[in-house]
Every structure is written in structure tokens, then in C-alpha cells.
Amino acid sequence: MQQREEKQLDASVESLVTRVAHLKGSLQSFIYKLENEYDRLTWPSVLDNFALLSGQLNTINKLLRNEKTPSYKSLVIIPLLLSPDRDEELAKLTEQRVPVFSHEIVPDHLRTKPDPEVEEQEKQLSAEAARIGPEAAQKQIQTLNKLCSNLLEKLNNPRDDRDSETSALRQNKPSFNLADTNALVAAVGFGKNLSKCRPPGSVAPGHTGQAMTSAGPTMQQVTIAGAAGHQPGMSGQVTQQQPGQPGKMPSNIKTNIKSASMHPYNR
Amino acid sequence: MEAPPVTVMPVTGGAINMMEYLLQGSVLDQSLESLLHRLRGLCDDMEPESFADHELVYLLRGQQGNPFILRARRSLLKPTSPWHLRYLGQPEVGDKSRHALVRNCVDVAASHSLPDFLNEMGFRMDHEFAAKGHLFRKGQMKIVVSKLSRVHVPGNLENTEPLSLSYLVELSVLAPAGQDTVSEDMKSFAEQLKPLVHLEKIDPKRLM
Numbered sequence: 001m002q003q004r005e006e007k008q009l010d011a012s013v014e015s016l017v018t019r020v021a022h023l024k025g026s027l028q029s030f031i032y033k034l035e036n037e038y039d040r041l042t043w044p045s046v047l048d049n050f051a052l053l054s055g056q057l058n059t060i061n062k063l064l065r066n067e068k069t070p071s072y073k074s075l076v077i078i079p080l081l082l083s084p085d086r087d088e089e090l091a092k093l094t095e096q097r098v099p100v101f102s103h104e105i106v107p108d109h110l111r112t113k114p115d116p117e118v119e120e121q122e123k124q125l126s127a128e129a130a131r132i133g134p135e136a137a138q139k140q141i142q143t144l145n146k147l148c149s150n151l152l153e154k155l156n157n158p159r160d161d162r163d164s165e166t167s168a169l170r171q172n173k174p175s176f177n178l179a180d181t182n183a184l185v186a187a188v189g190f191g192k193n194l195s196k197c198r199p200p201g202s203v204a205p206g207h208t209g210q211a212m213t214s215a216g217p218t219m220q221q222v223t224i225a226g227a228a229g230h231q232p233g234m235s236g237q238v239t240q241q242q243p244g245q246p247g248k249m250p251s252n253i254k255t256n257i258k259s260a261s262m263h264p265y266n267r
Numbered sequence: 268m269e270a271p272p273v274t275v276m277p278v279t280g281g282a283i284n285m286m287e288y289l290l291q292g293s294v295l296d297q298s299l300e301s302l303l304h305r306l307r308g309l310c311d312d313m314e315p316e317s318f319a320d321h322e323l324v325y326l327l328r329g330q331q332g333n334p335f336i337l338r339a340r341r342s343l344l345k346p347t348s349p350w351h352l353r354y355l356g357q358p359e360v361g362d363k364s365r366h367a368l369v370r371n372c373v374d375v376a377a378s379h380s381l382p383d384f385l386n387e388m389g390f391r392m393d394h395e396f397a398a399k400g401h402l403f404r405k406g407q408m409k410i411v412v413s414k415l416s417r418v419h420v421p422g423n424l425e426n427t428e429p430l431s432l433s434y435l436v437e438l439s440v441l442a443p444a445g446q447d448t449v450s451e452d453m454k455s456f457a458e459q460l461k462p463l464v465h466l467e468k469i470d471p472k473r474l475m
Contacts, residue, residue, distance in 0.1 A: 175298035175463045180433035182474050185291050187415055187430055189471030191324055191394035194417055194430075 005070060012069040019063060023056045079106055287355065287372035288440045288449050290457055292466040293433040294412070302436070302463050303401065306410060309459055310403040318413075319343040319399040321424055323382065325390035337390060339381050343397070343424060349376040358470060367450040368468045372441060397427050400434060407449070408456060411437045436464050 030049045033041060063069065084102045091099040098105055113119065129137065186192035294302045307315060320340050327335040340351045356371030377384075382392075400413030412434050416427035438457060442449050457466035 173297070174295070175301070176292065176294050176465060177433055180295070180431045181291070181293040181435075181465075181469070183431050184293050184415060184433060184435040185469045185471060186474040187396065188435065190475065191396075192474070194394040194396050 008068060009070050009075075012063070012066075015063060016060070019056065019060045023053065023060065026052050026056060077110055079110065082106060283443045285372050285374075285441050286359075286369050286444045288367040288369050288442065288453060289468075290367050290438040290453055290466040291469050292436045292457075292460075292464040293431075294436055294464045295433050298463060299412070299434055302412065302434075302460070305460065305463060306401075306403045306412070309456070310405040310410065313404070316402040317344075317400065318402055319397070321395065321397050321418075323395040324393050325385045326393040327388070327390045336393075337385065339377070339385065341379075349378060350381045351375075352377045352381060358472075365447065365450050366454040366468060367440075368470065369450075371444075374441075392421070395421060396430070397424055398435075405456065406452075407440050407442065408453060409439050409441075411435075411439070413437075436460075436466065438466050 026049070030053070033045075033049070064072075079101070082101060082103055084100060086099050087101055090101055098109070114122070132140075183193070187194055303315070320342055322338055322340045325337045325339060327337075329335070336355070338353045338355065340353065342348050352375050354371075354373040359369045359371075385392075395418050397416040397418060398413040399416070400411065403410040403412075414434050415430045417430055418424060419426050419428065438453055440449050440453060460466060
């Protein structure tokens with residue numbers, strides 16, 4: 001009978017030790033990542049690490065709850081020999097973290113009660129819980145459960161429902177207007193609705209509207225002033241043009257430039 | 268009068284021919300904030316730059332049909348910066364499967380005497396407009412969200428009137444000729460902006 005219990009104890013302690021070792025390993029790698037690769041770390045990978053840790057804690061919990069595990073609460077560890085000398089075996093077992101089994105480390109490592117502050121807080125909490133009475137406590141538990149289940153439902157519901165609502169909203173408010181797109185592209189491309197001097201031959205009176213007619217005369221005046229300013233500079237090849245065709249002016253000037261561009265300095 | 272096609276131009280002087288890959292769309296004023304939020308999330312991590320520019324488009328008419336177009340742009344927020352002169356060629360009619368509008372592009376900086384210089388050369392200003400908005404960047408791609416305004420009195424930028432109730436959204440990349448992977452990247456980025464904005468290849472000749 002006792003042997004079986006002992007064997008059970010041994011087996012459960014073994015598995016507990018392995019699980020805790022796994023947990024320790026993943027914690028170590030996580031800390032390393034946080035300390036050294038923090039600039040390359042993305043939130044999803046941090047979440048993955050946390051998920052891993054929580055999974056491992058879960059398995060430990062399951063192990064402890066397992067029926068095959070004896071109740072550790074009934075077992076007590078009593079230190080039989082304390083010595084201030086360095087113990088190599090212990091050092092090797094604990095990876096150099098506990099080299100000496102002495103009076104200093106025993107209170108920390110073999111502790112069974114929580115810290116005094118934590119104990120205080122726990123006492124306060126349990127006093128508070130006892131104070132509110134069982135019915136109030138039940139009601140609070142029920143509201144918490146309801147809130148959690150509501151939230152879970154909202155999160156788990158198929159995305160289609162949500163998408164149909166949002167797409168309906170979006171359809172009511174279109175965010176762009178195709179006619180506007182075309183008007184803007186035409187304006188940038190070749191100055192539709194912007195051009196003041198319409199080149200002779202191209203007819204677009206329907207599009208231009210009021211703004212053009214008001215700006216038209218001012219523009220023509222400017223070009224004529226410009227053309228008149230050029231005249232003294234030209235060698236008499238410029239003839240006086242009518243106000244309605246400012247577009248014809250540049251051609252004379254251009255022929256002048258063309259003849260002058262027969263230079264030897266070709267690129 | 269247009270520059271000869273890219274394939275024919277000799278490589279001279281060490282300057283590479285740059286092509287501009289372009290996708291355009293627009294967004295209504297009321298949806299501008301959501302677009303800016305989305306762009307702030309998608310684009311490179313820096314404060315989006317706002318700009319206010321005044322662009323003048325100069326035409327040089329020859330005896331032949333198509334006039335030569337140059338675009339001169341100056342910043343209204345930084346009046347001491349140099350002017351920016353740009354030539355944009357005709358869109359390349361390559362294969363229809365290319366997702367973006369591709370055209371030859373030459374950019375140079377110029378001093379403040381640019382308008383006078385162009386006038387002396389024989390160019391005449393065809394139209395001008397003011398553009399105000401935000402500039403985002405993602406890798407090679409540049410996203411410009413701008414409000415275009417009509418200038419009523421030439422040279423006077425106090426009195427401008429917005430052209431429409433929308434902002435123009437342009438996604439552009441400047442890359443040497445022949446890199447077709449660029450348009451794939453642009454298309455996938457444009458997908459991420461749907462359904463707020465539909466960026467597509469709009470041929471301006473179709474809208475003439």
C-alpha cells in the first residue's frame with residue numbers, strides 16, 4: 001500500500017519536474033527575446049509566447065488535479081541537515097543556483113505560507129467575501145458570467161453579420177464620385193475648365209461656363225501686353241495681331257529661335 | 268514637337284530616361300479624413316507632408332499639330348524654393364494589361380525667373396491652377412491627395428475657387444524605363460485603398 005503511494009508520488013513528482021522545466025525553458029527564451037530582440041518583436045509573436053506559457057501552466061494545473069497525484073498538502077519537507085559548506089551535488093542539480101544548503105536559503109525555498117503582506121491581503125479579501133453574504137455573492141457571480149458570455153458571443157459570431165451592417169452603411173455614403181474624378185483628371189491633364197485662351201479650332205464652349213468668360217478678357221489683355229512688349233525686341237518680323245488670336249504670336253518668335261539654334265554645340 | 272519615343276533616344280550624358288507610372292482617383296471631401304487615416308497607417312512612418320503649390324502650364328505651338336507642353340510649379344508655402352519644371356510625354360501605348368499609365372518624365376529645378384524665361388522662349392501660359400493637399404510616401408511610391416482650385420485672376424492666388432467637391436488622389440512612381448514590376452506593386456497598393464478610392468489608369472485623351 002505504502003509502496004504504491006510512494007511510487008505514485010515519485011511518478012507525479014517526476015512529471016511535475018519535467019513540466020516545470022518546460023515552463024522554465026519557455027520563460028527563459030521569452031525573456032531573452034524581450035531583452036535582445038525587442039526592436040524586431042511583433043505583437044503577434046509576443047501573444048504566441050504568452051499563449052505557450054499559459055498552455056504550459058494549464059498542463060501543470062491539470063497534472064496537479066489529476067486523481068493519480070497524491071495530495072501534496074499532506075506531505076511535509078523537513079530539512080535534516082543544514083551546513084554552510086558548498087555542496088557540489090546540490091549545485092549541479094540546481095544549475096549553480098543553490099550551491100549551499102544553509103540557513104539563509106531554507107526559509108525561501110521550503111516556504112509553505114505566502115508572504116506576510118500577501119497573507120494580510122488574502123485575509124481581508126476573505127473577510128470581505130464573507131461579509132456580503134451568499135445571495136449577493138451568487139448574484140455577482142451570475143452577472144459576471146452573463147457579461148462574459150455576451151462578449152464571447154459577440155466575438156464568436158460569424159463575421160458576415162457584422163460585415164453586412166457596415167457595408168450597408170458604407171453604401172449609403174459613397175466616398176468618391178466618378179464624374180469628379182474625370183473632371184479633376186481632365187483639369188490636370190490638359191486644363192479642361194481652366195484654360196483661358198482657347199486655341200483656335202478647338203471648341204468647348206459648353207464645358208467652360210461662367211468662370212472662363214470672366215477670366216477670358218483679362219487673360220487676353222495680358223498676352224497682348226506681353227506680345228506688345230516683345231515687339232521692340234524683334235527684328236521687325238512680328239506683325240500686329242488681332243486680339244482674338246493671341247495663339248498666333250509665338251510662331252513668329254519661334255522661327256527666329258529656330259534659325260538661331262544652328263550652333264555647333266550639339267550635345 | 269514631342270520628344271522622340273523612348274526606344275529611339277540615344278543614351279547620352281549619363282541621364283537615365285525616367286518614366287512616370289501613374290494611377291488616379293478621387294475622394295469626396297467628407298471621406299477625406301478616413302482616407303488620410305488609412306494612408307497614414309499604410310504609408311511609411313513619417314508625418315504626412317502638406318503642400319500648397321501653384322502650377323502653370325506652358326504651351327509652345329509649332330506649325331505642326333501638337334503643342335509642346337511644359338509644367339512649371341512653385342510652392343506657395345516655401346516661396347524661396349526653386350521652381351520645378353516638368354515635361355510629361357504622351358502615355359505609352361504598350362500592352363493593355365499594364366495597370367498604370369506610363370509616360371516619359373523629365374524633371375528639373377529652375378530659378379525664379381522661369382516664367383519670364385519661358386515667355387522669352389516663346390511659350391505661352393495656357394492655364395494655371397493651385398493645388399493644396401498632402402503628400403505620402405511608401406517606398407518608391409508617392410501618393411498625393413490634393414484639392415485643385417481655379418485661379419480667377421492670373422498671378423493672384425488670393426482669390427481661388429475649388430474645381431470640385433473632391434480631392435484628387437494620385438499614386439505615382441518614377442522609375443527607369445522597362446521596370447514592369449512597378450505597376451504590379453502599384454496595383455496591390457491601390458487594392459488596399461478600395462473601396463474608399465478607386466485608383467485606376469485614366470487616359471486623359473479619353474476625356475477630351
